[in-house]
Amino acid sequence: MSLKIVISGFYGLGNTGDEAILEAIIDNLRAALPNPDITVFSLSPEQTANTHNVKSVYRGWRRDNKGKIRALREADLLISGGGGLLQDTYPTRFLFGPLPYYLLIVFLAKLCGTKVMFFSQGIGPVNTRWGKILMKVFANMADFITVRDAYSKQLLHELGVTRPETVVTADIVFAFHHKEDDACLESLPLRGDERLVAVSVRPWLDRRDYYGHIAKALDELIELEGITPVFVPMEGHHDVRASEQVVGHMNHRSACHILGPDFTPNQYLHFISRCRLTIGMRLHSLIFSALAGVPHIGLSYDPKVESLLKRSGMWDYSFRLEDIEVGRLVDNARYMLAHRDSVSTIVRQNAAQMRQEAMENIRLLKAKFLSQGEDGR
Structure with missing residues (x-):
């Protein structure tokens, strides 16, 4: 049954x-x-x-x-x-x-x-x-x-x-079944040799100051590292508008792209897996990055984000939203880009542990409830 x-x-x-x-x-x-x-x-x-x-x-x-x-x-x-x-x-x-x-x-x-x-x-x-x-x-x-x-x-x-x-346990998305799908990448006018950096921003209460901080950091990274920022809207038009706010503050806005809001979770995940680095507010942009072994800098607006960053090993590189320091953000991003392989190894090891813990949700469900379902309530 x-x-x-x-x-x-x-x-x-x-x-x-x-x-x-x-x-x-x-x-x-x-x-x-x-x-x-x-x-x-x-x-x-x-x-x-x-x-x-x-x-x-x-x-x-x-x-x-x-x-x-x-x-x-x-x-x-x-x-x-x-x-x-x-x-x-x-x-x-x-x-x-x-x-x-x-x-x-x-x-x-x-x-x-x-x-x-x-x-x-x-x-x-x-x-x-x-x-x-x-x-x-x-x-x-x-x-x-x-x-x-x-x-x-x-x-x-x-x-x-x-x-x-x-x-x-851990967020069940650490047990996500990732499939190959380059729809996001194919939607962008790219040459193929860009140093892609995924950026996830969201509106948060009445705060606006962080848009300018992120914009300034991205401008510096474009100048110093030649990155191509691609904004990943994790909640539809809300995040598209927030992304547009950041781009509107930038000097090098022509170097940026904003993905469409209607891709599937797997398509966004697969796109992030193709990036060198993620700078993100949304929790699941950071979880996707951890799943894919992508180094990430979190901008934490909530204890859930900070908690994830501590478990992924990236908290020392990250910031609370109200404490963003543009210079340190740029320095941390440049360090990650220069030492990507070693940072990625840390992320992958921690993500593997969280994947095991995510699967515990299913194991515990089976242990607690499967026999009851088979025998009837």
């Missing part, structure tokens, strides 16, 4: 990191389980169903709530995750906002008699009083939790989420 699984996350909204998470979960579930029956809650259910050959139900509350309840009632297991779902960086008002949404899905699953696993999640920040109350009440309903870093486990305990067993 196949395990019936519902996956709940930030899916169908065009975020490359979250779509990579979904692809990694589905591919690895299919590799590890006998014919899993998978349903995904998605904002674009038809697209998700066609892309991954799964069932899909509209994730929002505006429609098809009966479909969500029916899927949860029929399921053996709800996978909540992965990614940074449980946080209140964005406004959390009573039942509106990411944190209450995902916890209400958990609550619905438990009302339907379905087991719940928080899967490879990054927790926090959770700073509001209401967010802390919701976490303590509803997150304790989970049957089992894996988190992608030690910071998340510590935060769960500080929030009073102590009932479910919690294990630190």
Whole structure:
């Protein structure tokens, strides 16, 4: 009997990191389980169903709530995750906002008699009083939790989420099945001998100062190292606009390229694998770089980014967003370009360890829930 699984996350909204998470979960579930029956809650259910050959139900509350309840009632297991779902960086008002949404899905699953696993999640920040109350009440309903870093486990305990067993693993994207695909590279007007540097920027709150810092550093690297910066928009038009902001501050803007926003996670990953270096804000641009053994300098706007950079061995070369020093950024990038092979070796070794830890998410799921699915709830 196949395990019936519902996956709940930030899916169908065009975020490359979250779509990579979904692809990694589905591919690895299919590799590890006998014919899993998978349903995904998605904002674009038809697209998700066609892309991954799964069932899909509209994730929002505006429609098809009966479909969500029916899927949860029929399921053996709800996978909540992965990614940074449980946080209140964005406004959390009573039942509106990411944190209450995902916890209400958990609550619905438990009302339907379905087991719940928080899967490879990054927790926090959770700073509001209401967010802390919701976490303590509803997150304790989970049957089992894996988190992608030690910071998340510590935060769960500080929030009073102590009932479910919690294990630190790694982001499931470290178990992504990378395939050859040069669509991104072929979309660019390149000669073929460029020193490509992937750049990932995103809008962040009301901050604008970092656009100028990144622009100045890239200008210097173009002059000193002859690099060709290529901006990789990990969240569609949001990141395209942020990339355009950086390019608008540059003197050598004609030396830059911005990839289109509609490539697949695998295509972006494969493009990054062809680069000499990544300078990135988005977490999954840095995870893609680690997966491909590409040296990377992170610009951390969130503890999840700093945590990843420490695990990949690149934190000493990286910066918190508010602490960017253009001169040091340029020096660090030049060092990585000059010593690429040795830095790449460090990255590959650390990524191999995180790949093993990412696969633990699947092994633990099988150990905790497979026999229950086969025997019936």
